[in-house]
Structures are given as C-alpha cells and as structure tokens.
Amino acid sequence: MLYNKMNHDYVDLGENAHLPSELHPVVEQNKNKLVDKAAAIGIDVVITETRRSVKQQDKLYAQGRSTGGNIVTHAKGGESYHNYGLAIDYAVRNKNGTLIWSTTYDGNKNGKEDWYEVAEIAKYLGFEWGGDWLNFKDYPHLQMDFGLSINQLKKGVRPDTKTNQ
Template sequence: MKLIAKTSFILCLLFVADLCFSYVRHAWHSQTALQDRPVPSALDPIVKQNADTLKAAASNKGISIVITEGFRSFKEQDELYKQGRTKKGNIVTYAKGGESYHNYGLAIDFALQKKDGSILWDMDYDGNQNGKSDWLEVVTIAKKLGFEWGGDWERFKDYPHLQMIPD
C-alpha cells in the first residue's frame, strides 16, 4: 500500500514539474522570439491582414469592432508602462519598451463599436442579440485566425489584446 502511495506521489510531482516546465518554456520562447525580430515601424502585413479579416468576420456576425491600438514604438511603450507607476492612472501593462508584441507590429487591441459610433469595452454586451457575448465571439474568430488572446493569460488579463507571430 505504501508503494502505491509513493508511486502516486512521484507521478503527481512529475506531472506538476512537466506543467511548470511547459509554462516556463512557452514564456521564454515568447520573449526570445521577440528579441530575434527586427524592429519595424508599422504593423506586420500578416497581422494587419488578419486584423482586417477579423473585422470583416465580426461584421458578418453583426458585430462592429475597431482596432484601438496596433504598432507601438519602444518610447510609446515606456510611457504606457509609467502609467500607474510614475504617472497618474491605472497600470495597463507590465511590458516595457521592447517587451511588448506591439513594439514589433505583432499585436492589436480592439473594442466593440455600437451603431451610434460609440466605443465600448464591455465583455457582456450582446449588440447582435444572439444570446452570446459579442466580445467573446470576436475572440473566438481571432483565435481561429491564429491570434493569442490576452484574456487567456495567467498573470495579467489583457482583454482587448490579440497577438501573433506569423509563420
């Protein structure tokens, strides 16, 4: 009986260690993938194309979205990083210049747009009245296009954020 308990304990430890290793490897790969990329001055063409496709696919479902942010320079990123730290406002990012996918043209932020033109970041809003959150419908489309959603992150949830590294 003790052997079964010890074996189970060891298997659980190995499983947890594997999960931790997978998480660290993913986080490390994401950062090194950025460092190896050249610094552009605009959104990556494939990311832009997928952002346009996202807008069109959302529109086909009766959802209007706007891209509120795309490429961001290192300097702009550093200014945003100061918010909630040395500048007034809430903390909106944990990435300094050079650490954000926005700095490499690989990320967009989006918001919903109502028929009256107003912009909202309401994850419960159901403007097309199909009983589903418009926000999550957009996220589902984005994931099918290859975007990673900031709302899936463990540490800091960034619900408007979508990013990708094109192949």
C-alpha cells in the same frame, strides 16, 4: 517556419533599433479579416492600437506607476509584441458609435458576449488572446508570436514576412 535571423546579438532598443514601423503583413491581413468576419455577424470591431514604438510603450508602462491612471500593461519598451508589429488591440462599437468596454455586452443579441465572439474569430485566425492570460487579463489584446519569444525578438530574430496569399 522561416525566420530572418540577423547575425548580430546585441540588444539595441534605441531609435536606431531594427524595429518595424508598421504591422507585420500577416498580422495586418488577419486584422482585416477579423474586422470583416465580425461585421458579418453584426459586430462592429474597432482596432484601437497596432504597432507601438518603444517610446510609446515606455510611456504606457509608466501609466499607473510613475504617472496617473490604471496599470494597463506589464510590458516595458521592447517587451511587448506591439513593438514588433505583431499585436493589435480591439474594442467593440455600438450603433451610436460609442466604444463598449464591457465584456458582457451583447449588441448583436445572439446570447453571446460580443467581446468573446470577436476573440473566438481572432483565435480561429491564429491570434493569441490576452483575455486567456491567467496572470494579467488583457481583453483588448491580440497577438501573433510566430513561435518567437520576446527575448528572441529583442535579439533581432524576426518572423518571415511572407503572407499566404
């Protein structure tokens, strides 16, 4: 696997950080494949989140800690794959256009939970699923790390941006 390694080692996650402003093209491509493949088996997948700025991540981290609501992430700004355009979040939508957050929902009536069916497709496409995490289950979360740790990403290492097609 090829990486574009920048030749500086400082960690700058301020406004001038070299963070992508959109999804990595491979993630973008597989996001679209996921939606199409799910639609083919009768599941309407909505992508609720893609790339997130460090500021947005910090705000989300504050939720359930210094601000109200439930804790939804364990990642501070710069520590989420969303910050590097390498993660998306999904939800399942029913025929009335309502987002379904219950992981036991079986809208296509094939005896399998839709959320898990989508996760299976995503994993086939190469995503890692937050629902498989042991400590903090993040069911909507899908990421592609390209073999890079958050520490490497913070130091400026980036995945190659070439797609297969």
